[in-house]
Amino acid sequence: MALKVFKYGEEVLRENSIPVDRVTEVHRQLMAEMVETMHDAGGVGLAAQQVGRTERICVIDIPPKSQTDEEALYNAPVPMPLKLVNPEIIHQEGTQLDQEGCLSFPKIGGELVRAEFVTCQYLDENNSVQIINARGLLARALQHEIDHLNGILYIDRMSATERLQYAAKLKKLAKANGGVR
Numbered sequence: 001m002a003l004k005v006f007k008y009g010e011e012v013l014r015e016n017s018i019p020v021d022r023v024t025e026v027h028r029q030l031m032a033e034m035v036e037t038m039h040d041a042g043g044v045g046l047a048a049q050q051v052g053r054t055e056r057i058c059v060i061d062i063p064p065k066s067q068t069d070e071e072a073l074y075n076a077p078v079p080m081p082l083k084l085v086n087p088e089i090i091h092q093e094g095t096q097l098d099q100e101g102c103l104s105f106p107k108i109g110g111e112l113v114r115a116e117f118v119t120c121q122y123l124d125e126n127n128s129v130q131i132i133n134a135r136g137l138l139a140r141a142l143q144h145e146i147d148h149l150n151g152i153l154y155i156d157r158m159s160a161t162e163r164l165q166y167a168a169k170l171k172k173l174a175k176a177n178g179g180v181r
């Protein structure tokens, strides 16, 4: 079942997530529904707060075709869709500047700097610790989703000049969804 996607303005997007002690059927079900919701909405990532939850869980699915050949090759060992419980970035390197969007911000995209390479540690749905190395778009998605889990939104990472371009749209969107900025 696809879930409701919470938009900018909703309080839950600013909440910190709560780490999961042990992954159970409840979490597996939630992750399956989050993957379905992400696919339905045409997104490449979704965090628990975006479906109104606060478990430290996110999902990511990056099609190889939306990556450069170099990225696709580097990221090939990573299983998709990714279901991440308690994800943390344990190492990051380099920088990349690119466009980024978010399902909680319909029709608002902007350019921002992220690390080019990240190493992420997480629990998979069978409670095993996993470590992945990612670059490019997948690295960007991991940083974006883990930010969500800490109540941080991509607009917070934009330069002031970049964010100013979207000021009116952001104000309107927040107002329509509860007003929390």
Ligand SMILES: [Zn+2]
Residues within 6 Å of the ligand: 101, 102, 103, 104, 144, 148
């Ligand atoms: Zn997002």
